[in-house]
Amino acid sequence: MSNDPSIAPIAPLRGEFSDAATEAGFLHRQAATILRDLRRGLLLCSLFYLVFGATDIAALGLAKAIVPLLSRLAIPFVAAACLFYARRPAASVRATGHAASAFTLCWAASYFVVICYRPADILLHAMAWAVMAMVIHVLIPNRLVHAAAITAGASLVFIGLAWTRHAVETRALSSLTMLLVGANVFGLTVAQRHARMWREQYWAQQVLTNLSIRDPLTGSYNRRHLNAGLLDGEIARARRYRLSLSLIMCDLDGFKKINDTHGHHAGDELLRSFATLVQTMTRDAIDTVVRYGGEEFLIILPETRLDGALELAERVRAVFAAQRVELEDGLSLGTTASFGVVGAEFGGSHAVTPQGMIALADQLMYEAKHAGRNQVRAKQLGQRVEKVGRVA
Ligand SMILES: Nc1nc2c(ncn2[C@@H]2O[C@H](COP(=O)(O)OP(=O)(O)OP(=O)(O)O)[C@@H](O)[C@H]2O)c(=O)[nH]1
Known part of the structure; x- marks a missing residue:
């Protein structure tokens, strides 16, 4: 870690300030923005899921598509419940994280239901999953470690389902695995870069504020x-x-x-x-x-x-x-x-x-x-x- 006070002390893997108090101060300051981003991210994901529901009806017919459709339709309700849970400004910093994790878990669970009902379309699901995994990383504000653990774990279950249900040939399974790994790594890299840039900006502001309100000789306020x-x-x-x-x-x-x-x-x-x-x-x-x-x-x-x-x-x-x-x-x-x-x-x-x-x-x-x-x-x-x- 650098001793230069103008360089933000950020833990590279976590994408958070290494000092818990600074991280808490940053989150507190950004609470309203995080809540707004969560709202927008969940709204966008919900819209996508509604459109995906239409593809279930097209593939299976309305009668057979009931269960996968319900699992897709559950997503907007889960999103609404998460936003209701995270709505209080005082609790929003921790609550938005919990809401984001809960939503990500429900997103994955909904996919698993759809895969069980439409195993023949597993490659299409894998592509949609890859896009959604990146969307989750980029648009749903959450701690990187939590988002990474959930999406990586869920991707493993996805691959397991494809394997055990013999939904794809072994050759295609390796491509599918690479697709999911790539989506997780790219999504995580972008999210990490965003987290770091956000914190660097905050740190630069703090440094400038400190310079303008402190006496350089004694470090006291001016x-x-x-x-x-x-x-x-x-x-x-x-x-x-x-x-x-x-x-x-x-x-x-x-x-x-x-x-x-x-x-x-x-x-x-x-x-x-x-x-x-x-x-x-x-x-x-x-x-x-x-x-x-x-x-x-x-x-x-x-x-x-x-x-x-x-x-x-x-x-x-x-x-x-x-x-x-x-x-x-x-x-x-x-x-x-x-x-x-x-x-x-x-x-x-x-x-x-x-x-x-x-x-x-x-x-x-x-x-x-x-x-x-x-x-x-x-x-x-x-x-x-x-x-x-x-x-x-
Ligand atoms: N080294 C240094 N001196 C300073 C600084 N700011 C003010 N001074 C000096 O502090 C001195 C204050 O002098 P006075 O106000 O007469 O105070 P004093 O000599 O402590 O006398 P009493 O307060 O009556 O005990 C002046 O000579 C200023 O030039 C600074 O940042 N560094």
């Missing part, structure tokens, strides 16, 4: 992401579910002096080490670290009360103050940071705005600076009580 409604969204969610929300504004102390004394490269290393520390000490996929300014970071802590946010700020402050960054030229550097913490409870009726929360966190951080740096100031929004963190 102001653009914050301004795109990040905090508004968290406040709206907290208000709706009556949750707590806290913010921490942090700023590195004496940073200008470090730049002036040791150069921008040393300053960059310190910034990186601070951002990494904050990212490792906060919750993945829940908390958000934003590079708010040059050496200023904003941490958004959903479902966190003021006490918890104050505790986190204290821990970051203490660990960072004790930490040294080793530079390439053997120099060991360290500094401290000042913090402003704001907590808001959304059970009450007081108005909370993103600008208001950020302004208060900023103000508290500057109070910490003016009080001597390397300390934490905290305040509950809408309350007078002010908490002051320990001074190291």
Whole structure:
């Protein structure tokens, strides 16, 4: 697997992202498209089966064609049942897979019934089967491994039926086998290519999105992401579910002096080490670290009360103050940071705005600076009580 982040990490045989979480994210994003494709694929297959039903009547006459005809007619009903099962958007990702597998099994079963009733036309059935196997791979969205297992297994049964019913000569049996193998391999290859291209496109989008919303130096989110409604969204969610929300504004102390004394490269290393520390000490996929300014970071802590946010700020402050960054030229550097913490409870009726929360966190951080740096100031929004963190 390549280490280049722009190359999508896709397992070649499965045609899926090697990482389960990325695959789940991809499927979640594509759920509506997958359901739409399933709908179209099943509709098309159902139409074909209705037309095939007419060929049964032509070959056997209406009276003898009843059973194969019923097995063909069952397909549109199975398709409708599968779509009904997969219709709920919340369950659609897994449900569409189940529906696709169930439909593929019924498609094969229907063929077996027809073959038993029209064994003399086995070569025609084989050709139609080959076309349908490719259609199933290309038009019915399913996991490649599941689709491959079902169509390969069903093709083996098909060949077994042709063999045991002596429907074809041995010479023709080998051609029939090759036809089915070819249909499975070609269909699977096209489906695999499609699955890979789809995921590569998604990955490229993710990479571009990440580049546009992250700061390249520290890997934290940038102001653009914050301004795109990040905090508004968290406040709206907290208000709706009556949750707590806290913010921490942090700023590195004496940073200008470090730049002036040791150069921008040393300053960059310190910034990186601070951002990494904050990212490792906060919750993945829940908390958000934003590079708010040059050496200023904003941490958004959903479902966190003021006490918890104050505790986190204290821990970051203490660990960072004790930490040294080793530079390439053997120099060991360290500094401290000042913090402003704001907590808001959304059970009450007081108005909370993103600008208001950020302004208060900023103000508290500057109070910490003016009080001597390397300390934490905290305040509950809408309350007078002010908490002051320990001074190291
Ligand atoms: N190395 C580096 N420096 C940066 C970056 N962004 C901003 N700076 C510098 O950070 C410094 C911030 O200086 P000040 O705002 O005076 O802050 P300070 O020196 O930390 O002083 P206090 O905040 O009061 O402790 C400036 O010299 C900026 O040029 C960056 O990405 N890399």
